[in-house]
Amino acid sequence: MKERVYISPAKYVQGRDAIKKIGQHLEGIGETAVVIADETVWKIAGDDVVSYLEEKNIHTKNVVFNGEASPAEMDRIADIAKEAQASIVIGVGGGKTLDTAKAVADEVQGYTVIVPTTASTDAPTSALSVVYSDEGVFESYRFYSKNPDLVLLDSKIIAGAPPRFLASGIADALATFVEVRSVVNNSGNTMAGGQTTLAAQAIAEKCEETLFDYALLAYQSNERQVVTPALENVIEANTLLSGLGFESGGLGAAHAIHNGFTALEGDIHHLTHGEKVAFGTLVQLTMEQHPQDEIEQYMALYSSLDLPITLEDIKLKDASREDILKVAEAATAEGETIHQAFSVTADEVADAIIATDQYAKSFKGMLQLDES
Ligand SMILES: [Zn+2]
Structure with a gap:
């Protein structure tokens, strides 16, 4: 049972x-x-x-x-x-x-x-x-x-901490709803050792809503080192809502892909947990066939918070297919949380990583056109 x-x-x-x-x-x-x-x-x-x-x-x-x-x-x-x-x-x-x-x-x-x-x-x-x-x-x-x-x-x-840390926490917390939703749809197990409760689902939804409403305002408060209601909301979303949400709601592909990236050598080790999770979240969304609009909402929010969205941004511009496959293999290792979200092979994850990079490059191109 x-x-x-x-x-x-x-x-x-x-x-x-x-x-x-x-x-x-x-x-x-x-x-x-x-x-x-x-x-x-x-x-x-x-x-x-x-x-x-x-x-x-x-x-x-x-x-x-x-x-x-x-x-x-x-x-x-x-x-x-x-x-x-x-x-x-x-x-x-x-x-x-x-x-x-x-x-x-x-x-x-x-x-x-x-x-x-x-x-x-x-x-x-x-x-x-x-x-x-x-x-x-x-x-x-x-x-x-x-x-x-x-x-x-x-x-x-x-x-008083560098805004990069808050942005990283926002990225970690933005993964929560995406991962919980996939675990619920797949009837997967959570980190708490059972199935998701309605409580954890509601918390994950509130986390997502809070971040889309307040993340940028909070980031700006942090730039000037001041405490505002927006910052308080985002501290709570990053810490309490995301913490309860991921643990009792479940981790999916985004964190497994993050874990996969730690298997590579080089400058990627200078990235924060949340920065790698940001890219992993985009890869998960790519694997789940969400429409363009939805993926772009995440890309836009990440970009406004100076978070990475391309392989170049995560210091992997020159990564070979072999490197990407190494990440994908680690992400799909036995016991990884990706298997709680959906069934997928290393080859499919590698393709999704490359596709995400290409979407993000094209998105950045559109942002530049808007500015000029
Ligand atoms: Zn995390």
């Missing part, structure tokens, strides 16, 4: 200066916390988190994240957490830091606190981590028995 399954974090808090209350949220939960952030984020938010915790007599063990969500890094920090006898694990920063914090919290069975400093992916709310090799190649998804206990976002910190 196929069951409907819906999972979510216990508490989600978002707002201007929300970080100042982190100690309040954790009062009575534990005496020692491991705080994980990379070198840059320590200065932006990590030190503040520690001082707000100290105010409530929560002591911390501070760890500098080395940059890759790899098994070796997860083990290294878990050992530190065990030695410190920490009952709270706090990840501060971007997707890979947060994914590592979840793994550490799982190892020590700690209270999991996720403090994203960008709205660049929908990873924060989920009960899973994406695991990469030390070289940054996608390895696997690691699933946990529970979602984070607290996800806390300070909108002021997010407004």
